[in-house]
Amino acid sequence: GIQVEQSPPDLILQEGANSTLRCNFSDSVNNLQWFHQNPWGQLINLFYIPSGTKQNGRLSATTVATERYSLLYISSSQTTDSGVYFCAVATGNQFYFGTGTSLTVIP
Amino acid sequence: DAGVTQSPTHLIKTRGQQVTLRCSPKSGHDTVSWYQQALGQGPQFIFQYYEEEERQRGNFPDRFSGHQFPNYSSELNVNALLLGDSALYLCASSFPGGYNEQFFGPGTRLTVL
Numbered sequence: 001g002i003q004v005e006q007s008p009p010d011l012i013l014q015e016g017a018n019s020t021l022r023c024n025f026s027d028s029v030n031n032l033q034w035f036h037q038n039p040w041g042q043l044i045n046l047f048y049i050p051s052g053t054k055q056n057g058r059l060s061a062t063t064v065a066t067e068r069y070s071l072l073y074i075s076s077s078q079t080t081d082s083g084v085y086f087c088a089v090a091t092g093n094q095f096y097f098g099t100g101t102s103l104t105v106i107p
Numbered sequence: 108d109a110g111v112t113q114s115p116t117h118l119i120k121t122r123g124q125q126v127t128l129r130c131s132p133k134s135g136h137d138t139v140s141w142y143q144q145a146l147g148q149g150p151q152f153i154f155q156y157y158e159e160e161e162r163q164r165g166n167f168p169d170r171f172s173g174h175q176f177p178n179y180s181s182e183l184n185v186n187a188l189l190l191g192d193s194a195l196y197l198c199a200s201s202f203p204g205g206y207n208e209q210f211f212g213p214g215t216r217l218t219v220l
Contacts, residue, residue, distance in 0.1 A: 035211075042214070043211040045208065045210060086150075088150075090206065093162055094163050095142075095152055095199075097150045099148065
């Protein structure tokens with residue numbers, strides 16, 4: 001199966017700081033999604049981005065499919081951004097998740 | 108627009124028992140996938156159902172089985188529970204095809220004692 005690596009594994013930020021999370025994957029994919037998992041376990045869709053660049057408020061994402069990586073940018077971070085961020089890719093009908101980046105935003 | 112729903116929220120079982128988890132997909136979706144998420148790990152794909160058939164399966168033993176009903180809802184069954192089956196079980200729904208966006212339910216937290 002496809003290997004998905006996320007970095008950094010842990011990140012601690014002061015409120016208001018910016019950050020970049022990275023997702024590398026080992027093979028061609030037909031889907032890539034970024035999720036935020038809240039403390040109760042709910043996976044919240046952030047971006048569906050198999051290629052290109054998208055923005056949603058303070059968050060944006062870029063996927064360079066030919067180079068097999070995706071980046072998630074968080075600007076002006078808030079304490080509510082804390083949680084685990086997952087990248088997931090699909091080939092065929094199967095999704096593969098990375099091990100996540102645990103983000104803590106301190107006031 | 109109803110999102111993906113799962114029941115029950117929490118479940119406690121003992122080793123050797125059997126469990127059934129349930130999932131209703133987002134309105135308009137006909138494909139359901141199940142995932143197991145152990146503590147501190149990313150979700151692992153168990154299998155996907157479409158048109159009431161198991162379309163793809165991850166690396167899980169036959170103790171894990173499923174079913175999809177004509178209304179697209181789905182069940183995950185786990186037999187002969189092991190301590191290692193303790194995890195958060197997530198259901199996702201989508202339109203057919205892995206290239207389509209998946210939406211997840213809130214999960215069922217299973218504890219095996």
